[in-house]
Amino acid sequence: MIRKPVVLITGAGGEIGHGLIAHLAEAGTQPVVTLDVNPLEPALASKVQREFTGSIMDKSLLERVLSEFEVDTVYHLAALLSTRSEFTPVTAHQVNVEGTLNLLEFSQREAESHGRPVTFLYPSSIAAYGLPSLEAKRQAGRVREDDYNTPSTMYGCNKLYCEQLGRYYAKFYKQLAADTQSGRVDFRSVRFPGLISALTVPSGGTSDYAPEMIHAAAKGEPYACFVRPDTRIPFMAMPDGVAALLRLAAAPKAALTRTAYNLAAFNPSAEEVRQEVVQAFPHADITWHNDLKRQGIVDSWPEDVDDSAARRDWGFAPAYDFTKAFRDYLIPTIGSRYGK
Ligand code: AKB
Numbered sequence: 001m002i003r004k005p006v007v008l009i010t011g012a013g014g015e016i017g018h019g020l021i022a023h024l025a026e027a028g029t030q031p032v033v034t035l036d037v038n039p040l041e042p043a044l045a046s047k048v049q050r051e052f053t054g055s056i057m058d059k060s061l062l063e064r065v066l067s068e069f070e071v072d073t074v075y076h077l078a079a080l081l082s083t084r085s086e087f088t089p090v091t092a093h094q095v096n097v098e099g100t101l102n103l104l105e106f107s108q109r110e111a112e113s114h115g116r117p118v119t120f121l122y123p124s125s126i127a128a129y130g131l132p133s134l135e136a137k138r139q140a141g142r143v144r145e146d147d148y149n150t151p152s153t154m155y156g157c158n159k160l161y162c163e164q165l166g167r168y169y170a171k172f173y174k175q176l177a178a179d180t181q182s183g184r185v186d187f188r189s190v191r192f193p194g195l196i197s198a199l200t201v202p203s204g205g206t207s208d209y210a211p212e213m214i215h216a217a218a219k220g221e222p223y224a225c226f227v228r229p230d231t232r233i234p235f236m237a238m239p240d241g242v243a244a245l246l247r248l249a250a251a252p253k254a255a256l257t258r259t260a261y262n263l264a265a266f267n268p269s270a271e272e273v274r275q276e277v278v279q280a281f282p283h284a285d286i287t288w289h290n291d292l293k294r295q296g297i298v299d300s301w302p303e304d305v306d307d308s309a310a311r312r313d314w315g316f317a318p319a320y321d322f323t324k325a326f327r328d329y330l331i332p333t334i335g336s337r338y339g340k
Contacts (some may be wrong), residue, residue, distance in 0.1 A: 003069045008032045011078030015200045019242035031097040031131045056228035062106045070114045075121045082155035084204030089154040096158035122189040127156035142205035143302040163260040193234030198333035206297045217277045217284035218334045229271035232303045236265040237325040242317040251314035261310040266322035298330035
């Protein structure tokens with residue numbers, strides 16, 4: 001049997017998967033195979049070559065994928081986000097860490113079997129940071145990748161550790177073996193800010209207040225925001241998130257000086273998001289109902305990050321600033337989604 005070269009996407013039915021599958025299907029360079037715990041929506045399923053429904057914890061399922069396909073690129077998107085992970089930290093560790101280890105090992109086996117490196121794209125997060133206080137957050141400004149790597153959430157710990165696991169597979173895997181085993185997994189990671197999509201509503205994250213506010217207003221529903229109006233973290237429009245993954249995947253390996261890169265686009269306060277939403281949807285009913293515990297998590301994430309390494313090494317350049325994200329992407333797309 002001849003195995004077909006493909007791209008594998010885990011967690012494909014999630015927010016990033018939607019945009020990524022659309023782009024890969026349109027480009028048509030390599031067929032897409034997906035793995036998700038839930039069946040894909042029919043519109044998404046029609047764009048992929050093969051859909052596996054199951055868990056990244058299921059090693060026999062991964063064996064099946066390996067036996068049928070030559071995977072050249074993995075987009076490992078499956079994860080439990082930060083708020084959900086705080087309620088079930090052990091499950092979060094299993095999914096976010098053991099699941100990622102399974103995919104790294106799967107990629108190593110794939111590369112051994114077809115003889116080419118597997119490019120492994122990993123979405124890390126601003127949750128990998130942990131600033132000790134609001135005062136420190138205000139003073140830190142644009143945080144660099146290697147500063148404040150002291151996350152306070154299970155999800156953040158998981159993301160930071162998996163960045164290191166990926167670096168280990170890329171550079172040091174079985175370093176004492178007689179023949180070199182590392183480098184078969186070409187691990188590349190971006191630390192995403194909060195992502196805002198016009199097409200999907202996130203679930204289980206702590207940066208969700210901004211997309212929730214926008215989607216509620218577009219639907220004509222009231223929204224009580226769980227963070228203070230002055231809360232500020234970086235955000236990015238989903239098309240730029242998807243473009244960043246594709247661009248990093250295509251970058252020449254020799255140009256990459258790191259395995260994990262910060263990405264920045266815009267960093268409005270929650271009140272600035274509210275003002276923009278009210279301008280677009282004048283009847284928006286947005287109130288403030290502070291959840292001190294979730295606030296604590298957001299307060300530990302940086303106000304802004306230094307993304308100069310991504311810009312220099314692989315030409316990261318977001319197309320959407322705050323105003324453009326609303327004017328040219330969110331408002332037109334979201335309006336038609338809810339028939340407004
Ligand atoms: C979350 O809130 O957990 C995610 C993230 C910032 O990675 N959106």
